[in-house]
Amino acid sequence: MKATPTLTWNEHIICTPIGELVIWLDQKSILQFIGWQEFRQETMKQLCRFYQVPTITLQKTAQSHMVIDTIKEYFAGNIQAIDTLVVSACGTxxxxxxxxxxxxxxxxxxxxxxxxxxxxxxxxxxxxxxxxxxxxxxxxxxxxxxxxxxxxxxxxxxxxxxxxxxxxxxxxxxxxxxx
Known part of the structure; x- marks a missing residue:
């Protein structure tokens, strides 16, 4: 019997001056998603289709992380901080x-x-x-x-x-x- 492929990512939610920002990092701490809370479900469907998996397991974590700290720096005024972040954007x-x-x-x-x-x-x-x-x-x-x-x-x-x-x-x- 063939195992069902799955992905497990870490989820962080930060409050910003313009709403809750949801951030998903893969196990290598590479950005997979940053977006507004209200678009979370639609994006999950889009990413599952792209990666051809039935679901992506999200582990909520509050622990600090360099990527999260960098995004917070952006909102604090260090806008160039995000330029060095590694991303893995799935698309054509x-x-x-x-x-x-x-x-x-x-x-x-x-x-x-x-x-x-x-x-x-x-x-x-x-x-x-x-x-x-x-x-x-x-x-x-x-x-x-x-x-x-x-x-x-x-x-x-x-x-x-x-x-x-x-x-x-x-x-x-x-x-x-x-x-």
Whole structure:
């Protein structure tokens, strides 16, 4: 009889000025998910499909961890702290390309979906870039909130436009670009 594959990750929940942030780390302490509490179940389904497992076991832990401390530093104003975190974003090759490009956008700056599409060599793929942003399982560290509409309007953020605005304002406040 074939054993059912399972994954076991550690779950941390931290309170931020804009809501509870859920963080899942694998057994090697690599980020698998960062997102808002209200999207936890939908993301669990998405990750189970990707990893082809019926469920992912989450072990709640309150113990301090370098990744958690780094994310707390980000919210305390050390916005570059998250740039060094190792992530394991599950997705298609195109999505991973978009997410890698997102990590290159400096804190305190923004880009448009069209510009991001050009940067990854797919200038006609604005909508696909938007969909990749929507599927980003590692919010904040893979900063999809730094992408705005071509008219400089805030558009589409799974956590809500109020959180997107807060994150952009927070980064502008502490960014070396805003000096």
């Amino acid at each position: 090759e195109f999505q991973k390309k978009v997410w890698q490009a997102l990590r290159a956008i400096p804190a305190g700056s923004t880009t448009s979906y069209g510009e991001l599409a050009k940067q990854i060599g797919s200038p006609q793929a604005c909508r696909a870039v938007g969909m990749a942003n929507n599927r980003n399982p590692i919010a904040i560290v893979v900063p999809c909130h730094r992408v705005i509409g071509k008219n400089n309007q805030l558009t589409g953020y799974a956590g809500g436009l109020n959180r997107k605005q807060w994150l952009l304002d927070h980064e502008c406040q502490y960014s070396t670009l805003s000096v």
